Amino acid sequence: MVSFPEKNPLQALIEQGNGKAPLNIETAAAMCDWYARQLEAISRQINAPASGETVWASQATLAKRYDMSKPSMCRYLMAAVESGQVRVIRPGDGDRQGILKYNVQDVDDYMQQKART
Numbered sequence: 001m002v003s004f005p006e007k008n009p010l011q012a013l014i015e016q017g018n019g020k021a022p023l024n025i026e027t028a029a030a031m032c033d034w035y036a037r038q039l040e041a042i043s044r045q046i047n048a049p050a051s052g053e054t055v056w057a058s059q060a061t062l063a064k065r066y067d068m069s070k071p072s073m074c075r076y077l078m079a080a081v082e083s084g085q086v087r088v089i090r091p092g093d094g095d096r097q098g099i100l101k102y103n104v105q106d107v108d109d110y111m112q113q114k115a116r117t
């Protein structure tokens with residue numbers, strides 16, 4: 001579970017015994033700002049790639065990474081996937097099928113192996 005990085009501004013009011021008092025405009029605005037900052041911080045924590053996390057990339061991204069054309073990259077990826085050395089996912093968006101994504105570490109290992117042979 002992700003915790004809030006900052007202390008809630010209403011906590012001081014509750015500690016002073018004013019926790020059940022009606023909110024004024026300034027307090028409500030402070031609470032909205034606080035929640036917005038907390039949600040942004042949590043979003044950054046969740047969306048940031050953690051160490052050891054699997055990274056996926058499209059064919060176009062991998063072609064740029066290896067400075068080659070998309071058709072050339074496609075041939076490498078087809079061979080790698082057929083040999084079972086590269087994992088593939090197709091993230092969907094409801095009924096739509098997404099673009100194939102390839103495991104970057106698997107592709108790196110495959111390309112290094114190809115460079116040695």
